[in-house]
Amino acid sequence: MKIGFKNLRSLVNTGNLSIKPMTILLGQNSSGKSTFLRTFPLLKQSIETRTTGPILWYGRFVDFGDFSNALNESENSKNDFIEYSFELDFNKENINRYYRKKPVFENIERNLDNCLVAIQLKGDKENKTYTSKMQIVFNDFDIEIVIGKNKELESIFIDGIKIKSDNLTMVNLNNGFLPTLFLLKDDENHFALSSERFSLRKIFKEISSISNRKLSDETILKILNQLNFNSNKELFDSIIKQDIVKGFANKVKDWEIENDKYINLKNHLITSAIPSLISLCDSKITSIANSTSYIAPLRATAERYYRPQDLNVDEVDFQGKNLALVLRNFSQSERNEFEKWCLNNFSFFPRAKILGGNISVTVNFKNNSGEHNIADLGFGFSQILPVIVQIWTGSLRKKNKRYRRYSGIKIYAIEQPELHLHPKIQALIVDALISVINFVRNEELSVYFILETHSETIVNAIGTRIYKKKIDKNDVNVIIFERENNKPKSQVYEVKYSDDGTLKNWPYGFFEEEWQF
Template identity: 30%
Template sequence: MKVASLRVENFRGFINSGDVKLKPLNFLIGKNSIGKSSFGRLWPLLHQGIQIGKRSPIVWNGDLVDFGSFDDVLSRYSEKKNIIFNFTLTKKQNTEILRRSFLHKSSLVKNLINEDIDVSLSLCRGGNEYTTLCSSFSIKIGETLIQNKFDKESKLESITINGVDINLHKSYITESRIGYILPEISYFVKINDQIVSAHSPMRMRLFRVLRDELHSRLTDERVHEICSSLKVICNKEELIEICRNLQHKYKTWQDFLKKAEANPKLLARFHEAVNFAASEYFSRDLDSFIKDNFSSVNYIKPFRATAQRYYRRQDLAIDNIDSNGSNLAFYLESLSTSKLEKLNLWLSDNLDLNVILDSEKGHVMIKIHDLTSNRIDNMADMGFGFSQVLPLAVQAWISSSIFARQSNRIDTSDKILVWEQPELHLHPAMQRKLTSLIAKTIKAAQKSNISFIIETHSQSMINEIGDLILENELKSDDVQILLFEQTGNNSETTIRSTGFNSDGELINWPFGFLAV
């Protein structure tokens, strides 16, 4: 599954950002201090908490972005004290990718409802401003709404499914821990002064429905076996078919299926219990899907590292360019001769330059061959713009080229490239070349899906997009411009989506929006 849209509430300058769906090319445009950067940094924010141990669902202050603390992020325009993240997930169109995913994740709940899934996470302040807790999360799929609420100590307080309160019996001991972003809940009971793992109340609800209907000679262990095989969310008709195809051939089980098919009330009760039981595992699957989506985020800051004359050689395999481009030399040096040749073909086609690596006494030197002037010199002597554009161009190549990967692993994930003000220190002509490079990247990566999120003030880049659409080098449907607007000088920010028509003309463009 993929995250089709993202919405935040009570986040910095936004009371409600609205659901923002990404296209292959997304420009964030608006005046200074209106919230463009805050919104664009949501993707690296959600990425930076992936590979670290954490005590809160969100790491506000990390290696990529620094939002400070919960209090710094909570919108001053809202009276509410919760920050809400809402993700809409949809099934990928590529069924081959889905098939591979299920082979590697056999524990996944089988979701047969072909509707989008809404996951909403509500965060609150903990004991101090540097602690963030999950106050609730909900999952809506089809006609099923699952809601989990937690107290101020992160203990599970209640579970409701379609408004039905799932009784958390006092014998239950629950423990919540942070998964990627959603809490994972474990259940325990105390037996003879020992704490032992227990089935969840949702699972026991299904067990009781089956236990009441199946012959008493079928042991509890066999009933639990059947429960374990029903990790599925589906409609009533599909449920009967799925149950018939299970490996369980007990006569009492087959008799129950015939009875349920003939009895609408029994089928409804069984169907509800199956969906309830599956919801426990489904929340973990969704957490994993959201994590997979944000693991493919690559972010480059507005100020990239300046060129050095020499870089100390490091025997490293580097898969991507870091957020300030400081590892560019090490990435280039790790490429094989054939891969470097392919990169140079890409650079010459798009930016009229090549890179040349010289090694000397354990050091690496990057030289730039400017094909327009035929000048070859150390990048440190070629002007600041080359050191600023090269990390962007190389990252785009990595994301779109099958030749760029250091490993042989099949990578089916969608790519999200977040660039802040890529135009800084670039001549308008180079800005246009970079924009054309972005369009070619999108075209080259159509099968693997790539999205650019670009925060910019560059009129040259916007104009170039219109020209590329007019020349059929880019589809107008692949581009959106997110306009960040305020109704007054001290009011919340809203986001409005617009774009270009097939003639490369801006649609519903505010007069003077990019004027000085």
């Protein structure tokens, strides 16, 4: 999975950056690393709330202000848009599970391993956000959809060629991130929800016209089932080499790939699949957003007692305020599993119990029979416990196993996991994350830890674990953010670990104090 941005605050053009199971964001203050990380909870709050636009800039997780606040503030920039781009990987089993058989799209998904989706956002006169352009690239087919200021469809380009779109429109349904393309019925001005059916009629007419005879729907479907959308060349070859209908075969056998008739037929075919492609990509982006667990940089401070509530809470919130309720709601078997995992990874475990009508959170240490109220311990414990509990409930809790298999992905966006922690505990966090990454490989789950940090200890600990082969170097990516002097623009680039755990292309003196005279 890759993600990139243009003109989002200081992120003028990041390119598409790899999100690995362990992704580390490094940079000085106000360099853009928090902006990058917070786009994940930004997507989550946008998806889970009914909105009038694709993005909810201000919500329960993060506050980007509004579109004008989020737009890069460079005076010399003529860009008036913000762009998100995703390189999405698809699991064919999931595609087959959620999409009914559709003649063209079914052939496309056979060879659909990944897809690039780019969405440009603009603000209208009232500063409300709308989607102004959408690009979908799969294999070597390029679809570009342009939407005007009135939020109506302006044009569609397929491989750079503008197609007729007089009877097409874009609408937002089900609070999705991407607007959906629909066809209007030719005889009535209302939406045709089963838009593929209407587009297929044009394909059927086109194939019959090429064949100079009326063909049955069954025969045309046989032709469509032979098409190969693995590339533009392979699609062309599968058309001119088909042998189901002699009349059609005789007409197309001498076509060239630049032939207008081939391009016209290809455009009809791709257009018919656009609604399903958009729906598939939107479902994937929605899954990424819904699977994100965000942990803010400053978690709730410890309290001696917490008021009990009859709430079925099983996930720690982004500030850790409901930590006591989550711990209290563990079943006995879950408590045993959680405490065992904590002892193995951190040599301590938290526990919640009722005391005097209130909930008390205590910390128990290995080889120590005593227990200590969290309020009597260092501030660092109140900061790390929400992280530990969030990771265990999201990735290891058996109760959530079915959901994890359903979504296939879990993302943790964590700001400053090292906050108020001794370097030894920071290194233990790295070990715990690596153990989770290795464990879930057998659970049909892809887990991603995105850490925004200033900790040299964490960076060095990861390198040491790579050298000791506890984690593969290809499972780690380090993204560096460097703000240009006196400019609202950041340079963003990736740094890789080598086999011996050292960082290649590491900026000299990155963690050193910079003296100016």
